[in-house]
Amino acid sequence: MLIKTLLVLVAMAAPALAYEPVTCTPINKTRSIIASIDSADNFCTFMTGYGVNPVAPNEGCAGVYCHGTVKNGAQPMPKGYILSTNYLKNATYVQVTGCIDSSVWAQDPLDDGGQMDSHGWPYSCQGWAKFVSLIEPATNTFCIRCCDKDNNVDCNTSISTKGCWNVIPGQYTMADGTACKAPANMTTPTTSAIPPTSSSGTSVSISASGGAGTSPTPGTGSGTGANAGGRVSVSVEMVGAVVAVALALAASF
Structure with missing residues (x-):
């Protein structure tokens, strides 16, 4: 009877859970929550606050920052954060993809x-x-x-752990065509995959403003899984090690 009562209470409470739970504190009640895209040089997207790590558990306290014209009560994008922008618009959506300097x-x-x-x-x-937007x-x-x-045809919000290249296919390159550089404060180069070619569209423009860092080592895929709203990578070496241990244990019996 107690279990049935608890299930009823959970069902009654479900409509109130319209949004994901906010795990960050304090919540900035004055932040702008309206993104916008006008061009490669004028767009506003969501970011967590300065030094707030990691991103995923703090998505509920994100605010809008604008590259170019500041609008809708947002904040200006930090100088040097955006390294390149790739703009694309067609009949059903508009997007901007590119490189940042997370440091x-x-x-x-x-x-x-x-x-x-x-x-x-x-x-919105x-x-x-x-x-849909991501910062990585x-x-x-x-x-x-x-x-x-x-x-979820063009704006798929159900595959957040798969990363930008899968959620929003497009160009993730610098102005010279090279892949986004590894973070300047990273001591070991990232092994994430080089993005695929861009989606088709009616208008594409690219702009960039240089940045320091070393080029990432190409990988073979995103290899991701859910982890409290974030993503974790699983390497081939790790899988091989697990298989080897399993075979060794089997042989001992």
Whole structure:
């Protein structure tokens, strides 16, 4: 009887859980929560606060920062944070992808990052029905896409652990075509995958503003799994080690 009562109470409380639980404190009640995309040089996207690590558990306290024109009560993007921008717009969505220097914002160079969108949070993108955005310090990449329909066709908010390249296919390169550089404060180069080619669209423009760092070592895939809203990588070497141990144990019986 007690279990049944508890289940009923949980069911009654479910509608109140409209958004993901906020694990960060304090919550900045005056922050801007309206993103926007006008061009490669004028867009506003979500970021966690300076030095707030890791990103994923603090998504609920993110705010909007603008590269170019500041609007909707947002903050200006930190100087030197955006290294390159790749703009694309078609009939159903608009997006900006590119490279960042996460060390400018004192972000953890080993943090796989997090996703801020209009599904898990009361955030929005001006003039669009739905949006999804990610900040990924470990690979120095960022992405944001705003869509004309509230569905998972173009703005898929259900695969946040798969990273920018899968959630928002596009260009993640510097102006010279090289991959986003590893974080300047990283002592060991990242092994994340080089992104695929860009999506098709009606308008593409690229801009960049240089930045220090070493080029990342190419990988073979994102190899990610859910971890409290973040992502964890599983290497081939790790899998091989587990298999070897299992075989050794089997042989001992």
